Amino acid sequence: MKKYLTTASLLFASALLVGGPALAQxxxxxxxxxxxxxxxxxxxxxxxxxxxxxxxxxxxxxxxxxxxxxxxxxxxxxxxxxxxxxxxxxxxxxxxxxxxxxxxxxxxxxxxxxxxxxxxxxxxxxxxxxxxxxxxxxxxxxxxxxxxxxSYEEGIIHLVNYLAEKNPGKKWGLITQDDDYGITVRDGFDSVVKAKKLNVVYSGNYKKGQQDFSSDMLQLKDSGAEVFLAGGIIAENIAMMKELEKLNVKPVTGIFWPGRIEPVLKLMGPAGDGIYAVDYVEPFAGExxxxxxxxxxxxxxxxxxxxxxxxxxxxxxxxxxxxxxxxxxxxxxxxxxxxxxxxxxxxxxxxxxxxxxxxxxxxxxxxxxxxxxxxxxxxxxxxxx
Amino acid sequence: MQYLTQLLISGLAIGAIYGLIAMGFAVIYKSTGLVNFAQGEMTMIVAYIAWTISTTVSGNLFVVAIGAIVAAVILGLLIERVVMRPMLGEPVFATVMVTIGLAVILRSSINFIWDAYPHGLDVGFGRNIVRVGNIGVRTGQIAVIATLLVLLAAIWAFFRYSKFGVAMRAVASDDRTALLMGISAPRVHAAAWAASSVIAGIAGVFFAISYDLSPAMFQLGLKSFPATILGGLDAVLGSGVGGLLIGITENLAGGYLGSGMKEVAGFLMIIVVLMIRPFGIFGERDIERV
Structure with missing residues (x-):
C-alpha cells in the first residue's frame, strides 16, 4: 500500500511539473x-x-x-x-x-x-x-x-535642442497644460533652457479644457517671442495657432507628439505650415x-x-x-x-x-x-x- | 491701448458665445424652474449636426443654418417629451439629476455617432480675418456678437409683447394658476426646451465656425453657467449680458494677471456678485435656487 501511494504521489507530482503550469495558465x-x-x-x-x-x-x-x-x-x-x-x-x-x-x-x-x-x-x-x-x-x-x-521628457528635450540649434539667440515662449502632462513638458523644456541658457520671454500655463487662447497668445505676441513651444495636446494647439494667425504673428513653433496627427494640420490651415514636431514613430507621408x-x-x-x-x-x-x-x-x-x-x-x-x-x-x-x-x-x- | 482693445474684442466674442448658452439656461429656468445641466451638451450636439449637414448635404450657409435650427428644435422637443415630461411633478433634485444623466449620454454619443477628432465647420463664412490697424478679428466673431445683440432684442420683445411669451412668464411665475387661466404648461415647457436648444445651438455653430468642433465642446456649458448666475438665473436678457461680462473679465484677467487667472476669473466674479446680489445682477429677488 505504502509503495502504491508513493508511486501515485510521484506520478501526480511529475504530471504537475510537466503539464501543470501550462494547463493552469x-x-x-x-x-x-x-x-x-x-x-x-x-x-x-x-x-x-x-x-x-x-x-x-x-x-x-x-x-x-x-x-x-x-x-x-x-x-x-x-x-x-x-x-x-x-x-x-x-x-x-x-x-x-x-x-x-x-x-x-x-x-x-x-x-x-x-x-x-x-x-x-x-x-x-x-x-x-x-x-x-x-x-x-x-x-x-x-x-x-x-x-x-x-519618455515625454526626452521628446521635449530633443525638440527644444533642435529648435535652439536652428534658432540661436532668439527669444522663447512656452505654454503648458496644468496637469502631469504639462509638468513633464515644462521639466523637459526647463532642462534645456538651463543647459543652453535660452532667453524665455513668455511662460504660460493654461487650465485643462481651456478653449479660448486669445489673451494667452496676445501675451505671447506682446512678449516678442520668436520661438514658441506649444504645449497643448490637440484642440489647444489648433486654437493657439489660429489665434496667432489672427494676431498676425508667426513664431517658429514646435509641438509634441500627442498632437502630431494629420487632421490637426487641416484645421490649422496655413497657420500650421512649417511647425516642427518630434516623434518616435514614422510619419505617414514617408515610405x-x-x-x-x-x-x-x-x-x-x-x-x-x-x-x-x-x-x-x-x-x-x-x-x-x-x-x-x-x-x-x-x-x-x-x-x-x-x-x-x-x-x-x-x-x-x-x-x-x-x-x-x-x-x-x-x-x-x-x-x-x-x-x-x-x-x-x-x-x-x-x-x- | 491696442493690447487692451484686442483683449476686449476677443473677450466680447467668446463672451457672446457664453451669453447665448447662458440665455438657453435662463429660458428653461424661467419657464420650468429647472437648471438644465445638459445645456453644453445640447450646444455640442447641434454643432455636430450642423457639421454633418455641411459635409454630407451642402456647405451652403443657409442650408446649414436652417438644418441646424430644425435639428435643434427637434432635439429640444424630443428631450422635453421623452426625458423631462415624465419628471413633471417630481422633486426638483430628481429632475436636475435627470439632466445630469442626459448630459453624460449626449456627451458619450459624440464618439458613437461621430468621432473623437476635431473638425472645422466650413460654411464659406466666419474664418476670414478683418484687420483694423493691428487689431484682428474673425468675421465669425463679429457675427456672433451681432447675433447675440439681435437675439437679446428679439427675446425682450417676445416676452414683453407676444401672447406666448406672456404665457411662459405666467407658467414660470405660478404654473397652477396659469393652468386655471387656460395655459398649457406642457406646451410652454416644450416651447422653452425647443427655444433653449436653438439658442444654445446657434452658440455651438458659431463656436465651431470661429474655433473648431471637438468632443470637448460641452465644456462651454460649464463656462457659461457663471454667466447665467451672474445675470440672473431667471433673467434671459441678463444672462446674455452676463456672458459678455464673463468673457471680458476672463480675457482681461488672462491678459493682465496671467494665463492661470483666466479660467478662474469668471467664477471669482460670480462669488463677489452673489455676495452682494444673491439673485444675480438682473435676476428677481424671490427666485428659488436649486
Missing part, C-alpha cells in the same frame, strides 16, 4: 489565446485610445491570418475607461479576472497606467504599454510590465508610413481605417512585440516564459519605428526620436533631414 485554450486592453474609447482622449486599439487589431489580424500564435487564434478583449482612472482599474480587473486574459496591451493614458500599475504587478500578467510612456512606468522596473516608446497604411487596408474596416493616426503605429508595434514573445514560448506558453521572452526581445522590426529591444532588468524600449515638419499643402508631416 489563464486565457489559453487549445484554439484561442486572449489578449486584453483598456483604452479611452469615449470622450476627447478617444482620439488616442481608439487609434491605439486599431493598431492592436491590425497586429492581431495579421497574426491570425497567418494562423495565429502557434495554431491558437488571438481573441482581443477591449474595455473602455472613458479616460477615468477608476474605470481603468475596474476595466483591468475585469479583463484579468473575468475575461481571463493571458496578456495585456495599451493601458490608456499616463495617469491611468500609473494608477493601474499595482493591479498589473499583483496579478503578474505580461503587459506591454504603448500609449503614454512616462518614466514611472519603467522606473523602477516591474517584472511583468514592459513599455514601448520614448514606412505608406507601407503601414497599405498593410492595414485589408485588415480593418473602412471606419477604422479613417481612425488611424500615430497611436495606431505605437499600438501595432507593442502588439507585434508581445505576439512574437508569446510565439517564441512554443505550444505551451506561460506567463513566466512570455515575460522572459519579452525580456529577450532584441531588435524586433515593426516597420513603424526603430527596432525594439528590452533586456535583463530593462523594461523600456527607449525609441529613437526624429524631428518632422508640417507641410500644409499636403497636410502631412515630413522628416527633417
Amino acid at each position: 489563464q486565457g489559453i485554450t487549445d484554439t484561442e489565446i486572449v489578449i486584453g486592453d483598456v483604452e479611452p474609447l469615449t470622450g476627447p482622449p478617444a482620439l488616442l485610445g481608439v487609434a491605439a486599439s486599431i493598431g492592436h487589431k491590425i497586429a492581431i489580424a495579421e497574426a491570425n491570418s497567418a494562423g495565429g500564435i502557434n495554431g491558437r487564434k488571438i481573441k482581443y478583449v477591449l474595455e473602455d475607461d472613458g479616460y477615468v482612472t477608476a474605470r481603468t482599474i475596474q476595466g483591468a480587473k475585469k479583463v484579468i479576472e473575468v475575461d481571463k486574459a493571458f496578456a495585456m496591451l495599451g493601458m490608456s493614458g499616463s495617469g491611468q497606467s500609473i494608477a493601474v500599475m499595482p493591479v498589473l504587478e499583483k496579478s503578474g500578467i505580461p503587459t506591454v504599454i504603448d500609449v503614454a510612456p512616462v518614466k514611472f512606468l519603467w522606473e523602477p522596473a516591474r517584472k511583468n510590465v514592459f513599455v514601448v516608446g520614448q 514606412a508610413g505608406k507601407a503601414f497604411l497599405e498593410k492595414a487596408k485589408p485588415l480593418v474596416s473602412e471606419a477604422e481605417l479613417k481612425g488611424i493616426n500615430r497611436y495606431t503605429m505605437t499600438g501595432y508595434a507593442a502588439a507585434k512585440v508581445l505576439i512574437a514573445a508569446i510565439e517564441r514560448c512554443g505550444k505551451r506558453p506561460t506567463w513566466a516564459c512570455t515575460i522572459s521572452e519579452l525580456e529577450n526581445t532584441k531588435n524586433v522590426e515593426t516597420g513603424v519605428m526603430a527596432p525594439i529591444s528590452f533586456g535583463p532588468g530593462v523594461r523600456f524600449s527607449n525609441q529613437k526620436l526624429q524631428i518632422m515638419q508640417a507641410d500644409a499643402a499636403t497636410l502631412s508631416f515630413k522628416p527633417v533631414k
